[in-house]
Amino acid sequence: xxxxxxxxxxxxDPIKLEPAxxxxxxxxxxxxxxxxxxxxxxxxIDAYHHGMPRPIRGLRLKEWQALQITSPDVFANFAxxxxxxxxxxxxxxxxxxxxxxxxxxxxxxxxSFKIADQLLDSTNTFSDRRGELTFRNEVARGKIRLEFExxxxxxxxxxxxxxxxxxxxxxxxxxxxxxxxxGGMYSHxxxxxxxxxxxxxxxxFTFRPETSLALLDDHKGYYPYVMRWDWITSAGFFDGEAxxxxxxxxxxxxxxxxxxxxxxxxxRIGILPAVDFVRENERxxxxxxxVRDKQGRVDxxxxxxxxxxxRVNAVVVESRYRGPFGTFSGRVEPEGLEPIVIDDxxxxxxxxxxxx
Numbered sequence: 407x408x409x410x411x412x413x414x415x416x417x418x419d420p421i422k423l424e425p426a427x428x429x430x431x432x433x434x435x436x437x438x439x440x441x442x443x444x445x446x447x448x449x450x451i452d453a454y455h456h457g458m459p460r461p462i463r464g465l466r467l468k469e470w471q472a473l474q475i476t477s478p479d480v481f482a483n484f485a486x487x488x489x490x491x492x493x494x495x496x497x498x499x500x501x502x503x504x505x506x507x508x509x510x511x512x513x514x515x516x517x518s519f520k521i522a523d524q525l526l527d528s529t530n531t532f533s534d535r536r537g538e539l540t541f542r543n544e545v546a547r548g549k550i551r552l553e554f555e556x557x558x559x560x561x562x563x564x565x566x567x568x569x570x571x572x573x574x575x576x577x578x579x580x581x582x583x584x585x586x587x588x589g590g591m592y593s594h595x596x597x598x599x600x601x602x603x604x605x606x607x608x609x610x611f612t613f614r615p616e617t618s619l620a621l622l623d624d625h626k627g628y629y630p631y632v633m634r635w636d637w638i639t640s641a642g643f644f645d646g647e648a649x650x651x652x653x654x655x656x657x658x659x660x661x662x663x664x665x666x667x668x669x670x671x672x673x674r675i676g677i678l679p680a681v682d683f684v685r686e687n688e689r690x691x692x693x694x695x696x697v698r699d700k701q702g703r704v705d706x707x708x709x710x711x712x713x714x715x716x717r718v719n720a721v722v723v724e725s726r727y728r729g730p731f732g733t734f735s736g737r738v739e740p741e742g743l744e745p746i747v748i749d750d751x752x753x754x755x756x757x758x759x760x761x762x
Contacts (some may be wrong), residue, residue, distance in 0.1 A: 441580040448592045449625045465490045469626045477618035489762045493518045510556040548574030551736040559610040563607030570690035571620045577675040591627030597650045597670040601666045636683040640753025668738040676740025706736035728757040
């Protein structure tokens with residue numbers, strides 16, 4: 407009862423962007439809000455959660471780090487995902503000109519890697535005979551370095567690359583949001599310029615800060631046994647300016663107040679309201695996702711063009727994940743920023759279902 411009473415009273419208004427606390431959890435209570443600076447410790451493991459001891463809480467805390475890369479030639483997503491009963495390493499690369507998608511993705515045994523509780527100075531990595539994916543987080547010094555190498559297989563080319571994400575040149579949004587009852591989530595999202603290289607087989611690509619971007623997602627949450635959300639995101643350079651958006655409908659309570667929706671222009675960020683997702687012709691030709699809010703500030707259409715499904719059906723784990731790539735059109739009106747017209751942007755969406 408103490409935890410639930412605290413949730414009702416000691417809540418930072420998430421509409422107001424403010425500097426983050428050093429720790430998200432103090433005295434077993436999670437502080438909720440929307441922040442512009444990284445937390446020193448996203449220590450959700452220390453939060454009270456249904457009276458569970460720390461080792462059991464650790465099994466329920468879902469954690470991951472992901473970077474989405476976009477340039478004139480390539481769109482890619484790299485992730486380490488730890489759902490405790492199931493883990494995943496993932497590299498998806500889409501070459502725009504030939505319109506080909508390459509996926510190196512492995513489901514891993516539990517405890518295959520560990521996700522750190524902060525980005526200021528940490529490393530998240532996985533390596534085995536098939537390849538390696540490493541996030542070297544140095545946000546205290548203004549950067550994240552992504553390094554990866556995946557060996558060629560009978561069906562897939564070798565992937566290798568090193569990309570520096572300039573976190574001191576973009577804008578972050580860090581949210582700490584409550585789920586119904588007890589428990590909550592944390593996410594550090596941001597849009598940043600990048601530089602580096604990527605090789606896909608014998609084809610080489612170069613990323614430059616004036617044309618290439620990364621979208622970050624560092625994430626933790628005491629999700630329900632069945633995890634569900636809808637999500638779309640995209641970014642790029644348009645008329646010489648970096649622009650992007652993040653729109654999600656997830657399991658947080660009171661989504662009109664507690665959401666992580668936002669848009670970026672250069673190094674500025676603006677808040678967007680809660681949204682609903684409607685899918686037409688789902689899983690059929692002509693499928694579109696329509697994402698709108700109640701105020702008329704968000705009206706975005708996503709047209710999937712490249713599928714991306716993860717299917718698992720085991721005794722205690724079931725995944726019905728869809729993560730297609732595709733194109734966006736529409737308009738968003740972020741708080742404090744000029745409206746953004748979205749015309750044939752490329753990005754990805756998620757229809758996420760995981761029982762774990």
